[in-house]
Amino acid sequence: MTPRLFCLVSERDDLSLLPALADAGVDGFQVRAKSLATGALVALARRVVAAVRPAGALVVVNDRLDVALAAGADGVHLGADDLAVADARRLAAGLLVGATCRSRAEVLAAASHGADYAGFGPVFASGSKAGLPAPVGVAAVTEAAGVLPLVAIGGICAETAGDVRMAGAHGVAVIGAIWRHPDPLVAAKELVAAVA
Template identity: 65%
Template sequence: MLPRLFCLVGPADDLSVLPGLARLGIRGFQVRAKHWSTPVSDRQALELVRRVVAAVRPHGAVVVVDDRVDLALAGAADGVHLGALDLPVAEARRIAPGLLLGATCRDRDEVCRAAADGADYAGLGPVFDTVSKPGLPPALGLAAITAAAGPLPLLAIGGLDAPRARQAREAGAHGVAVIGALWRPPDPLQAARELLDAVA
């Protein structure tokens, strides 16, 4: 079952919070293994993947790795999420048939292609403007979720707090992936409770 809420995790985030987030009910964690503000080696990235897996898997959560099939396999993660410049979805499915496989998409045509190539879900976004990742294309808006829904479960991403996460679900998203909505508030656990309520 694809989680309805994914928490993106990078090397600057407080990993001590992860078990608490998983105990509350967050069942998806995505390790950002590329595009970090401070360059890290592959060995450091692999260690981060392993630390996240060790922190959340005992509580029933799954871990996907952003962009890197090799790190997902080496770190015993559950899946990989691929962007437009990463390994093609069909190739990732061929070499890692057992991984949960997500693909970044911006419209229904891209979602259909990802489904045909073997993806399990599509990450659609940015739905709203966000400051968590620079250089993103223009925000799609909620209508894009409704237009793209159907071929694959959609995880909306980009500028989502709890009220917007609820709107994304109502528009047809299976769930959401968040960065700032969890890591910027002073109490990530309370933010997690609000997000979990919003996507339930």
């Protein structure tokens, strides 16, 4: 089951809040810490799994199938330069496999290779990751919907999450909307309500 609300997590975030975020209804967490060495990334992923699984939330690891398997995570999210979706599906048939997509054609390709969902975006401008392409906009969500569950990402907050869902997204993924909010728990509750 693809989560409605993914919260991306790195080693820089306040991990003590994870159980409360999961209890508030954040049903997916993506571990994304590109600068960590493999051992530290496995340790981080294990910590996230232990913190949120009691509430029933799922955990995927960004880029690294090996880390997802070692940490006992529920899935992996793969970008264009990562392990191919078809290879991940073959190696880990039981895991949730997500693929980064920016167009309907990419969503169709991801589906044909065995992806379970598409991380779609950036929908809006975002300051959370350097080097992102231009935002695709809400209309692109509508155009790409209906092939795989779309998890929209990029500049999404509680005020825009509902619009993205109405446009056809299954759910959303956020970083700053939770972690840069003065009260991450309040922000999470607002986002949960917006994607319900």
